[in-house]
Amino acid sequence: MFSxxxxxxxxxxxxxxLVILAxxxxxxxxxxxxxxxxxxxxxLSLLETAGDRQGAILELRRQRGLDGLDGSLxxxxxxxxxxxQSGLSMKPATCLMWLAVSALGCGMAGFTSQxxxxxxxxxxxxxxxxxILVLQFLRRRRQRKFTDQFAEALDIIIRSLxxxxxxxxxxxxxxxxxxxxxxxxxxxxEDEITYGLDLNTAMRNMLTRVGQEDLPLFVTSxxxxxxxxxxxxxxxENLTDVIxxxxxxxxxxxxxxxxxxxxxxxxxxxxxxxxxxINWLSPSFYAANWDHPWxxxxxxxxxxxxxxxxxxxxxxxxxxx
Numbered sequence: 159m160f161s162x163x164x165x166x167x168x169x170x171x172x173x174x175x176l177v178i179l180a181x182x183x184x185x186x187x188x189x190x191x192x193x194x195x196x197x198x199x200x201x202l203s204l205l206e207t208a209g210d211r212q213g214a215i216l217e218l219r220r221q222r223g224l225d226g227l228d229g230s231l232x233x234x235x236x237x238x239x240x241x242x243q244s245g246l247s248m249k250p251a252t253c254l255m256w257l258a259v260s261a262l263g264c265g266m267a268g269f270t271s272q273x274x275x276x277x278x279x280x281x282x283x284x285x286x287x288x289x290i291l292v293l294q295f296l297r298r299r300r301q302r303k304f305t306d307q308f309a310e311a312l313d314i315i316i317r318s319l320x321x322x323x324x325x326x327x328x329x330x331x332x333x334x335x336x337x338x339x340x341x342x343x344x345x346x347x348e349d350e351i352t353y354g355l356d357l358n359t360a361m362r363n364m365l366t367r368v369g370q371e372d373l374p375l376f377v378t379s380x381x382x383x384x385x386x387x388x389x390x391x392x393x394x395e396n397l398t399d400v401i402x403x404x405x406x407x408x409x410x411x412x413x414x415x416x417x418x419x420x421x422x423x424x425x426x427x428x429x430x431x432x433x434x435x436i437n438w439l440s441p442s443f444y445a446a447n448w449d450h451p452w453x454x455x456x457x458x459x460x461x462x463x464x465x466x467x468x469x470x471x472x473x474x475x476x477x478x479x
Contacts, residue, residue, distance in 0.1 A: 237290075243297045244297040261281050263284060265277045314328070314332050315329070329348040330345070339368070347363065350363060361380055361381065364377070
């Protein structure tokens with residue numbers, strides 16, 4: 159069996175393995191604990207480059223769109239909050255460039271299919287709908303990462319409090335030891351406390367920046383302990399157990415609903431895929447009747463029923479409703 163192989167392919171395979179091993183060796187030789195600690199989260203990286211703590215705080219707030227959040231109009235404030243909670247950090251010029259690309263792409267697609275009206279609708283969708291959908295996707299992904307890290311962060315805070323450290327020092331431990339997104343968020347809260355904010359306000363600001371559903375339990379626990387006293391370590395231990403149980407329940411629900419979600423994806427994608435495949439294999443199959451009024455109404459009806467079916471399937475597999 160192996161004797162039938164062409165020696166040139168054996169040589170190419172050995173060469174590819176050698177390149178992979180060489181790259182792995184270079185990575186292991188150049189990687190160090192210092193570089194890991196510097197790049198463990200964005201806040202520590204900015205502290206390394208900015209030189210002073212205040213400059214890093216201002217840069218983080220500027221990148222996250224936190225400047226002027228409260229003084230904006232309601233719609234603009236909601237968009238800024240969505241941008242902040244998504245964790246996206248880019249320069250205004252880069253943001254405008256991506257908005258222009260989205261608007262031009264959607265506008266050209268709409269103009270190609272539906273003419274001027276479709277082009278205008280695509281342009282508006284590229285400017286408004288597409289950025290909101292992208293930011294919502296990034297926010298959900300970031301909040302999911304925050305949820306996965308939250309229980310571990312509470313364990314670090316509990317150990318720090320047992321060692322006799324105050325709450326800001328415990329927050330600083332989380333900021334130093336954990337990666338993004340939770341490392342930067344707790345680090346920004348600790349920086350705000352250092353520069354004059356009280357603990358409750360810093361916690362509420364972090365809740366606004368993150369928007370994760372388990373975080374209000376932690377913020378409320380810290381606020382109650384700060385105002386009325388109590389054993390914060392015991393409160394956080396119970397809270398950690400609750401958060402782990404909630405995370406376990408979410409994952410169990412996601413596993414139980416996976417069959418329905420996959421079925422929904424297949425039922426939604428197969429008709430669209432068949433439409434494009436048939437149109438590609440036999441362009442005259444639809445082209446002969448494309449301008450017929452019944453064809454247009456049939457496509458609109460199919461799109462409506464598919465959208466209605468998707469809404470029903472989403473409600474069947476989503477236990478939040």
